[in-house]
Amino acid sequence: MESTVMDALPRLSRFRRHLALAVTVAVGLPFAAALPCAAADYAALAAETIEAYEPLTQDDLEAARSQVSEAAAKLERRLGKGSQLAEGWKAYLGWEGLEAQLTEGASPDLTAARQTLAKLGSGVDGLERREFQDLADALNAYIGVASLVGVSDQKAVLQTQLDAVVKEIARDPQADARASFEVERRLELFASAGVAQPLLAAVRQENGEPNMLLRFSESLLSRAVSRPVNRVAPVTDVILGTRIRGTGVTSGELSVDTLKADDHGRLRFSLSGVTQSQTVGHNGPVTIRSLGNTNFTASKVVQLRDRSFRVGVADADATTRSTTQSVQKTGGGFGARLIEKIARQKVAEKKSLSDAIAGQHAEARIAAQFDDDLTEEIRSARRRYDDGLSKPMRRRRAEPSEVRHSSTDDALMLSIVQAGEGQLAAPGEAPADPAEGDFTARLHQTAINNLAGAYVGGATITKASRNARPEFDVEMPEWLRREKEDVVEDMPEEGPEAKPFKPWAITLRSYRPISAVVRDGSIGATIHAARLSVGGENYDGWDLKMSFSPEQTPDGWRLVRQGEVEVMPTGFDPESGATLTSRQVALRSNLSKELNGPDSTLPSEFSIDTIELSDSKGSIDRMVMQELQAVDGWIVAAWRGE
Numbered sequence: 001m002e003s004t005v006m007d008a009l010p011r012l013s014r015f016r017r018h019l020a021l022a023v024t025v026a027v028g029l030p031f032a033a034a035l036p037c038a039a040a041d042y043a044a045l046a047a048e049t050i051e052a053y054e055p056l057t058q059d060d061l062e063a064a065r066s067q068v069s070e071a072a073a074k075l076e077r078r079l080g081k082g083s084q085l086a087e088g089w090k091a092y093l094g095w096e097g098l099e100a101q102l103t104e105g106a107s108p109d110l111t112a113a114r115q116t117l118a119k120l121g122s123g124v125d126g127l128e129r130r131e132f133q134d135l136a137d138a139l140n141a142y143i144g145v146a147s148l149v150g151v152s153d154q155k156a157v158l159q160t161q162l163d164a165v166v167k168e169i170a171r172d173p174q175a176d177a178r179a180s181f182e183v184e185r186r187l188e189l190f191a192s193a194g195v196a197q198p199l200l201a202a203v204r205q206e207n208g209e210p211n212m213l214l215r216f217s218e219s220l221l222s223r224a225v226s227r228p229v230n231r232v233a234p235v236t237d238v239i240l241g242t243r244i245r246g247t248g249v250t251s252g253e254l255s256v257d258t259l260k261a262d263d264h265g266r267l268r269f270s271l272s273g274v275t276q277s278q279t280v281g282h283n284g285p286v287t288i289r290s291l292g293n294t295n296f297t298a299s300k301v302v303q304l305r306d307r308s309f310r311v312g313v314a315d316a317d318a319t320t321r322s323t324t325q326s327v328q329k330t331g332g333g334f335g336a337r338l339i340e341k342i343a344r345q346k347v348a349e350k351k352s353l354s355d356a357i358a359g360q361h362a363e364a365r366i367a368a369q370f371d372d373d374l375t376e377e378i379r380s381a382r383r384r385y386d387d388g389l390s391k392p393m394r395r396r397r398a399e400p401s402e403v404r405h406s407s408t409d410d411a412l413m414l415s416i417v418q419a420g421e422g423q424l425a426a427p428g429e430a431p432a433d434p435a436e437g438d439f440t441a442r443l444h445q446t447a448i449n450n451l452a453g454a455y456v457g458g459a460t461i462t463k464a465s466r467n468a469r470p471e472f473d474v475e476m477p478e479w480l481r482r483e484k485e486d487v488v489e490d491m492p493e494e495g496p497e498a499k500p501f502k503p504w505a506i507t508l509r510s511y512r513p514i515s516a517v518v519r520d521g522s523i524g525a526t527i528h529a530a531r532l533s534v535g536g537e538n539y540d541g542w543d544l545k546m547s548f549s550p551e552q553t554p555d556g557w558r559l560v561r562q563g564e565v566e567v568m569p570t571g572f573d574p575e576s577g578a579t580l581t582s583r584q585v586a587l588r589s590n591l592s593k594e595l596n597g598p599d600s601t602l603p604s605e606f607s608i609d610t611i612e613l614s615d616s617k618g619s620i621d622r623m624v625m626q627e628l629q630a631v632d633g634w635i636v637a638a639w640r641g642e
Helices: 002-007 019-032 039-052 058-079 084-093 095-099 110-120 130-149 154-170 177-193 197-206 218-225 336-349 351-395 445-456 478-485 582-596
Strands: 212-217 227-239 242-258 265-283 286-304 309-311 315-329 402-407 411-417 439-444 460-463 504-508 514-519 522-534 537-553 556-561 566-569 605-607 622-631 634-641
Touching: 039 154, 039 197, 058 084, 058 095, 058 130, 084 095, 084 110, 095 110, 110 130, 130 154, 130 177, 154 177, 154 197, 177 197, 177 514, 212 218, 218 242, 218 411, 218 634, 227 265, 227 351, 242 286, 265 351, 265 402, 265 411, 286 336, 286 351, 309 351, 315 336, 315 351, 336 351, 439 445, 445 514, 445 634, 514 622, 522 582, 537 582, 537 622, 556 622, 566 582
Parallel strands: none
Antiparallel strands: 212 411, 212 439, 227 242, 242 265, 265 286, 286 309, 286 315, 402 411, 439 634, 460 504, 504 522, 514 522, 522 537, 537 556, 537 566, 556 605, 622 634
16 A cells, blocks of 8 residues: 555655745744754654645545646637747647546546656646646646545555654665655655645755755956956037037946845946046037046945846946047137137136036936946846746746845855755755865765756756767756766777777666765765666666766876665665565676676766856956865855966
8 A cells, every 4th residue: 555655656746935934934843942952852843744644635636636627728718829929838738638637526547647746747838837736736736635525544554654654764865865755755745735744844855955055256257257348439518518429438347246144145236447448529609629537436235146147226426537539619700719718718727627527417427327237137147047047947847935135244045955845855954165166065975866856857868879979868957968868978989998888778776866965075966767778678666876986196086886786676774684586686796797898888977177168258267176074964065267
């Protein structure tokens, strides 16, 4: 019975922004005082859950079905019911299987529902739209409810799942990949079905700290942004009744610095420089030719939050100093010398006032131009942020539960909780930020596990020939596609040094395809393969466990594999006392030889390349790694800009 319920779990579950925080505050905090890290406390919460549990009924199922039906109808209207666009999306999502179970009283088809949910989190462009997201949320809840409603003794099944959670938490899921997997897949069921909320809140409270922390130094931002600004523009003005026209040549420098803010990132962009102008003014019968020199500074504050970048109003300060080149009566003629003499006297008398007014007008022009230029750049940056980060995460239903920007006098920081409703995040604070580094990243193992599940869960990776690039059969984000293109083994095609190449393919497990466990000095990674094919031989349901150590060389940093690849059937626990079957022993031996033998093409090390910044407008062209550590669950890295 347990396998039936657990198999009904959806592949992915989008964590609605701030939901975990709301649940923790509303439900979890009353239990906080009674929740030290001990299995007995979870056992008590499990007992309370069972005692208070009211089995889900057909009415609950109909309510969940109604939510799916309503979300599906909204999506159809958004796409244009009956349109070619709508029909294309419906074919892709497997609409027929979904629609068949939306009529009242229809039997749930969890296989079809899970397939549609997987498509809704496949990463295809367009899935970030609210209507797709709402359908996925409603469908996820429907699957959870249907998984329990279809069980004859819900309390007994729930008790089994709760007991398993208590047992695995006692093993410390942060230190044991198998324990964390067993905990998370059950928490997923609780979250989607809306049950065991106090226990769920307790687990989140103890495993819900930020698991991705990024820092950008003020020096890096300044060098990335700073650049000369040169502009030639017409000058048109009216000062003390004199109509002025001419040309201004502006030379300046754009810079940025960080300002202290706790609940958002705060950047101040500054532009300083000088405008040299050559103008002609007309006032009555007199023409005045002048040279102007305007020194100016302008600044504008930008607030960064995950949902929006807010741009403040530009402020400018300018001082103008002018030099009169000539004062002439237009057309010459009778009285010209007298008129010019009087005009020169008046120009001289009013020069200070005229320069002050010119400076005020320059401030307004500079502020307006700075507003226009910088606002467009910030809009462009926001589009890149959305297109490169936010939208791809939403398409995978892997949006972080929390993204918080903050800043100090010397850095901009991002603190991220990358975890879904049933996923673990960090259990405590991150290790200290590296003392040096223009850009630093502290990445907890849970962030690796959670992101891997979103991006490559269920994917098949194929390498058909020796120097072919590995190919994925799923949509990949741009940054990961670039990394994949760099993974080409440098192996001789022929000759005595050539190794026989065997084409291989690996289909990853849908839920938690990769498990990372980081210990001091080592990064452990277990690849959970639903199927592994090597040279025409298939191996179903195997885990490939590897350990890497970071090493610095004269050419940079690399991850070096320590020891052989350990091969074990998925789900087999060596500590349980169980033994492998004779067939498993034989398959394990064969697979181990393929992966660890002299003919293996499995890389034993990975170089960490310099990050090239091809689109940089400032003085930073690349980021070079200068530190890489593995510290008790965390990967700590630092780069310098060059």
